[in-house]
Amino acid sequence: MPKEVRLPQLGQTMEEGTIVTSLVKVGDKVSKGDVLFEIETDKATLEMESPAEGYVRKILIDVGQTVAVGTPVLILGEQNEEISQTYIDSLSGLQTSAASTPAVETPPVPSSSTPAPSTPAQQSSPSPATGTAELPEGSRVISLPQLGQTMEEGTIVTTLIKIGDEVKKGDVLFEIETDKATLEMESPAAGFVKVILVEVGQTLPINTPILILAAKDVEISQACIESIKSGGAAPVIKPTEASAPTTAQSVEAPAERPIPTGGRVFASPRAKMVAAQLGVDLTRISPSPSAVRITEADVRKAAQTGTASTAAAPAKYGPGQRIAINRLQRIVAEKMLLSKQTIPCFYLNIQVDMTELVKIRTKLNKSGDVKISFNDFIIKAVAMGLQHYPIMTGHLDGDYIQLADTIDIGLAISTEQGLVAPIVKDVGTKTLREIAVYCKGLIDRTRADKLSLDDLTGGCITVSNLGGFGIDSFIPIVVPGQTSILGVGRINDVCLPMDGNIMVRKVMNLNLSVDHKVANGADAAQFLDFVKKTLEHTDNFTT
Amino acid sequence: MSLQVEDMRNKAVPKLGSLIKQRTITLDNAKDWLRTIYEIRFFEDKVFELLGQNLIKGASHLYAGQEAVATGACAAIQIGDVIGSTHRGHGHCGAIGNKYAKDDQARQTHWNRMMAELMGRETGYCSGRGGSMHIADVMNGNLGSTGIVGGNIPNAVGAALAEKYKANNAVVVSFFGDGSTNTGAFHESMNMASVLKVPLVAIIENNLYGMSVPFFGSPVEGAGCAANIEHIAQRSAAYGVPARIIDGQDVVAVFLTVREAADYARKNRQMCMIEAKTYRWYGHSRSDPRVYRTKEEEKAWKERDPITVLSKKLLEEQLCTQQELDAVRDKAEATIESATQFGLDSAWPDPADVTKDVYVAESYPDTLVTNEKNASSQAMKATEAFETAVKTLTGQTKKEITEKAKEKIRSEFGMNVLLMKEALIEAQAEEMRRDKNVILEGEDVGIYGGAYGATKGLLQEFGTKRVIDTAISEAAIVGAAVGAALRGLRPIAELMYVDFITISMDQLMHNGAFNRYMFGGHAKVPMVVRTEGGVGRCIAAHHSKSLEPWLVNVPGLYVVMPSTPYDAKGLLKAAIRSDNPVVFIEHKATYGQMGAVPTEEYIIPLGVADIKRPGKDVTIVTYSRQTMFCLAAAKELAEKHGIDAEIIDLRTIKPMDINTVAASVKKTGRLMTVAESFCMCGTGPEIVRRLIEYKFDDGHTGFDYLDAPPVNLAAADVPPPMSEPLENASIPTPDKIVAAVKAMM
Ligand SMILES: Cc1ncc(C[n+]2csc(CCOP(=O)(O)OP(=O)(O)O)c2C)c(N)n1
Numbered sequence A: 001m002p003k004e005v006r007l008p009q010l011g012q013t014m015e016e017g018t019i020v021t022s023l024v025k026v027g028d029k030v031s032k033g034d035v036l037f038e039i040e041t042d043k044a045t046l047e048m049e050s051p052a053e054g055y056v057r058k059i060l061i062d063v064g065q066t067v068a069v070g071t072p073v074l075i076l077g078e079q080n081e082e083i084s085q086t087y088i089d090s091l092s093g094l095q096t097s098a099a100s101t102p103a104v105e106t107p108p109v110p111s112s113s114t115p116a117p118s119t120p121a122q123q124s125s126p127s128p129a130t131g132t133a134e135l136p137e138g139s140r141v142i143s144l145p146q147l148g149q150t151m152e153e154g155t156i157v158t159t160l161i162k163i164g165d166e167v168k169k170g171d172v173l174f175e176i177e178t179d180k181a182t183l184e185m186e187s188p189a190a191g192f193v194k195v196i197l198v199e200v201g202q203t204l205p206i207n208t209p210i211l212i213l214a215a216k217d218v219e220i221s222q223a224c225i226e227s228i229k230s231g232g233a234a235p236v237i238k239p240t241e242a243s244a245p246t247t248a249q250s251v252e253a254p255a256e257r258p259i260p261t262g263g264r265v266f267a268s269p270r271a272k273m274v275a276a277q278l279g280v281d282l283t284r285i286s287p288s289p290s291a292v293r294i295t296e297a298d299v300r301k302a303a304q305t306g307t308a309s310t311a312a313a314p315a316k317y318g319p320g321q322r323i324a325i326n327r328l329q330r331i332v333a334e335k336m337l338l339s340k341q342t343i344p345c346f347y348l349n350i351q352v353d354m355t356e357l358v359k360i361r362t363k364l365n366k367s368g369d370v371k372i373s374f375n376d377f378i379i380k381a382v383a384m385g386l387q388h389y390p391i392m393t394g395h396l397d398g399d400y401i402q403l404a405d406t407i408d409i410g411l412a413i414s415t416e417q418g419l420v421a422p423i424v425k426d427v428g429t430k431t432l433r434e435i436a437v438y439c440k441g442l443i444d445r446t447r448a449d450k451l452s453l454d455d456l457t458g459g460c461i462t463v464s465n466l467g468g469f470g471i472d473s474f475i476p477i478v479v480p481g482q483t484s485i486l487g488v489g490r491i492n493d494v495c496l497p498m499d500g501n502i503m504v505r506k507v508m509n510l511n512l513s514v515d516h517k518v519a520n521g522a523d524a525a526q527f528l529d530f531v532k533k534t535l536e537h538t539d540n541f542t543t
Numbered sequence B: 001m002s003l004q005v006e007d008m009r010n011k012a013v014p015k016l017g018s019l020i021k022q023r024t025i026t027l028d029n030a031k032d033w034l035r036t037i038y039e040i041r042f043f044e045d046k047v048f049e050l051l052g053q054n055l056i057k058g059a060s061h062l063y064a065g066q067e068a069v070a071t072g073a074c075a076a077i078q079i080g081d082v083i084g085s086t087h088r089g090h091g092h093c094g095a096i097g098n099k100y101a102k103d104d105q106a107r108q109t110h111w112n113r114m115m116a117e118l119m120g121r122e123t124g125y126c127s128g129r130g131g132s133m134h135i136a137d138v139m140n141g142n143l144g145s146t147g148i149v150g151g152n153i154p155n156a157v158g159a160a161l162a163e164k165y166k167a168n169n170a171v172v173v174s175f176f177g178d179g180s181t182n183t184g185a186f187h188e189s190m191n192m193a194s195v196l197k198v199p200l201v202a203i204i205e206n207n208l209y210g211m212s213v214p215f216f217g218s219p220v221e222g223a224g225c226a227a228n229i230e231h232i233a234q235r236s237a238a239y240g241v242p243a244r245i246i247d248g249q250d251v252v253a254v255f256l257t258v259r260e261a262a263d264y265a266r267k268n269r270q271m272c273m274i275e276a277k278t279y280r281w282y283g284h285s286r287s288d289p290r291v292y293r294t295k296e297e298e299k300a301w302k303e304r305d306p307i308t309v310l311s312k313k314l315l316e317e318q319l320c321t322q323q324e325l326d327a328v329r330d331k332a333e334a335t336i337e338s339a340t341q342f343g344l345d346s347a348w349p350d351p352a353d354v355t356k357d358v359y360v361a362e363s364y365p366d367t368l369v370t371n372e373k374n375a376s377s378q379a380m381k382a383t384e385a386f387e388t389a390v391k392t393l394t395g396q397t398k399k400e401i402t403e404k405a406k407e408k409i410r411s412e413f414g415m416n417v418l419l420m421k422e423a424l425i426e427a428q429a430e431e432m433r434r435d436k437n438v439i440l441e442g443e444d445v446g447i448y449g450g451a452y453g454a455t456k457g458l459l460q461e462f463g464t465k466r467v468i469d470t471a472i473s474e475a476a477i478v479g480a481a482v483g484a485a486l487r488g489l490r491p492i493a494e495l496m497y498v499d500f501i502t503i504s505m506d507q508l509m510h511n512g513a514f515n516r517y518m519f520g521g522h523a524k525v526p527m528v529v530r531t532e533g534g535v536g537r538c539i540a541a542h543h544s545k546s547l548e549p550w551l552v553n554v555p556g557l558y559v560v561m562p563s564t565p566y567d568a569k570g571l572l573k574a575a576i577r578s579d580n581p582v583v584f585i586e587h588k589a590t591y592g593q594m595g596a597v598p599t600e601e602y603i604i605p606l607g608v609a610d611i612k613r614p615g616k617d618v619t620i621v622t623y624s625r626q627t628m629f630c631l632a633a634a635k636e637l638a639e640k641h642g643i644d645a646e647i648i649d650l651r652t653i654k655p656m657d658i659n660t661v662a663a664s665v666k667k668t669g670r671l672m673t674v675a676e677s678f679c680m681c682g683t684g685p686e687i688v689r690r691l692i693e694y695k696f697d698d699g700h701t702g703f704d705y706l707d708a709p710p711v712n713l714a715a716a717d718v719p720p721p722m723s724e725p726l727e728n729a730s731i732p733t734p735d736k737i738v739a740a741v742k743a744m745m
């Protein structure tokens, strides 16, 4: 039986070895311990001894060759044993299997000793192009950002800048049409527009370079432009996530958040903890004289004198103040005006007895791991209603009414910047619990300013709940593109005649505003009644 | 044995046949030697092969060529005797394991566990914690092996001391290389062993080289030279002990001489030396190209392969046939092959167990902990009352006043007022009475009573067997304590100054603290190193440091630093009873400090801090003499500045009672540490780190509860200066503590 001899690791750091001398030839008989080769390693020249006895049948390497540890170097066998090519071929690649131990399996080694070869960093290392093709220092190539989760390419609708313009970070550069919407693309950096690489009307894949910004006097050579156009090696700066443009419905950029006057508040960790416990607003207290940070004592003093409680914070706005409309509010204004101008509505009102639902909700929330809100129940009931009355998912499309493929329901959420109504997708297929989880995520994303374009697209109805603000009943305005909107009031203890008695029940008002272009009173009334009944018969809710 | 160095190579080695006839050995013995030699050889060859395949990683000091030494020596000693091993220890471990193996199955298990250990598997002798250089079955006659050349020798002396003390009639065989005979540890150990007259057989395996350096020159040009004598045995003259030179390739020669030496050591309670001339077949380690020795030399030695030497005797004396010898060889090879398979099939240690077995787990009953808290505050009160009494009582002399005050405390509190050193003496005396395994050794601990008087009277009560004055050999003092502890004693080793611990650090850390872990949790080292430190006597940089940060940086050690006589007594007693190695550091400025100590017996749990003064505004964490400074500062802060400081005396620095610290900071919001050691990576910063990371049950961390940045007061980063004003400037003092606390409020 042939036995392969592999290059052993002759020192802890040895990874490969160079064959300096070969001391055997084919046909030689060797005993265990005989020197076969002299091997040069990273450390020294060492003798490689035969691990076994036998006749040299094949020498697999040449003097001068450098091979990795574990490489088969020689085959020993019986005196005149033929070694087949298949056997030799079978050896390569099996670098760690034991050379002369009987079929020992290499055990898993706890930590890999050979680092994976690093892939060359293509983007970051400039190609050895000629000087002229190189991007001058300080200049940046701006490429088409992905403006929504599903966006693969975009069409340049308008160019809002020209060569030579100075732009600031956040200035709108282009209007871009995506598969979903037309969006503004903001500049991720400041600089002077040097080169515009695209034309209006062009449709480009994301990450295509579209603009070069640089300092005022910098010249960008033609060679460089060509190299960038041809996907060359110039560093392409992608707009960061933070500078992705705000979509029609998205929440305001964080930069517009109110910054507390006086900059960062320095408070000890303990002061912060106590402030949170006592509801004290740290921005409204200052350290004691000559101290550099607010301490627990400062917080407690403020709490005692009631000077800084967060609850008692003054109204955001003062009399006579001129308030800049933020983008979100501008969008709300446009949309609502459009709605009033183009959607002829009628309004339905119904009362729902929520007594049982309140009970079941408390029970579910006691045992379950996800907290289910009233909105989650309402969304579920609305989805069931829409499945029964699909006309309520329609919108006018020329001569047709187009019904929705899936039941997507908007949820109006109030944020610091204003109103957003992201979409709970495909509610029809979701259980109550799944809706609860999804909505929680959606609300978190909204509050964290992390909504994607996809979160904001679609929907056939919106649920808007002002119950939390103590509102009994209100008439909401339909979001353009949707069929109706449900206004939810608070749940209130009400005396109701029931079976000849007067009972105290928990009652909630629902108001439905409906686009009359799509649905008529009878459709909408049945739909709303269905929603009411669904909420009242709690066995409809299997979580 | 005469004191002359006898070169046994000049004498004929008796024939096996005659030894068998005289019933010195049996034929089976001789065949078993051959089997052991073969097993070691196959083991080493296999290890070399597996290293090449990366199936074994790490150290690879192979014993091939030297097998006759370990085999002959282990055969010559008795069950119950002990060996100590080295970095080239597979042969020692292999041979002693064979000696203890009752049958072939046990023998196979032994080799399995050796191979598994080299492969780093859970089934190995040390569960993969030790590997090649620390391979040992410490449960069976092996003290263990060390990676520090020479480091194993002091342990063997201590083990021999223990065997002698226990009157077990056992001897200790210490193996070590030619290279190690040039270390201080060797000299300190040989001297100590010879002076203390312990039953030690020191076997020098002179394989002619310490790594690449020839012991006594080499024909190879450029090769160095480690010593100016050819025969290491000649060094025995320096210790006044007998020595032999033997042929280390002939197992019969080794057996006979070691047997004689062990007899001598047993009977005479004295050490002797054997220098075995031998040779290693492989390089020092696998990456060694062996350029420092010639092929001719290698060839000549290989002709005297211990396998050949013994096989030839068996054949020529017609005691065995070739077939029989082949059978022995095949059996050995099969043993190693299955050991290899066993190792490869064995599980890896669970990474979750990485911290297992650093310490012997120890705990105290809850009642002990609470009762002690009461006792402590009682002692504080009594001490305060004593101090007031001294100030208010009248008398002719100070002594008279003190005596009156002591009497007052005794009658009012039922407590004695003791000097710190008296408390320490009481602790040691009580524990020595309680447990005969407690012994005391160190410089001047006997008739002199300790440099700071902390062992006065112990010699008189316990005698020279238990209170042992040693030569000035700090490495050997600590190393011997380790060895004695490994063999079941509870030694207290006194180091005159903690500054001198720098010399013992190898013994303290690598053997004292690490042995348990390295040997897979099978060893324990219950010893106490008592020492003192700190500034206060204007004795400058070599005698004034506080080195506890060095020590707390050593996994496996406990570090205890008392501040009062009450703490000193209770903590020292607990330290002596602890199964873990404890460094107990007294403060040189406190030996004359007086304090109340309960009359009844008590111990203080290790790892439990003491709130020496409750307060609400700031937490000051301290220990040792600085506790006294902090209490003085707290008094001033309260009286003059209306600041109510809580003083926590850690008492034990490692393990650190961070719970008490955290609970206090939760209350006060402010943390200051005060220590007399250097600040960088020191105890203060460590306390702060632990506090910041501390997790409370309420989900908050220690960080959350801080109302001000923590402050560390520590020694200035200077060698402690001599001059008194400078000395004071170099450490925290009450005035500095007051100022620093005021600044952080
Ligand atoms: C204190 C110390 N210094 C150096 C080393 C590195 N080292 C390991 S083994 C060795 C040679 C020891 O020689 P010797 O005592 O003759 O033993 P041998 O290796 O020949 O068996 C050296 C220098 C070490 N481990 N410890």
Ligand SMILES: [Mg+2]
Residues within 6 Å of the ligand: B177, B178, B179, B205, B206, B207, B208, B209, B210, B211
């Ligand atoms: Mg040596």
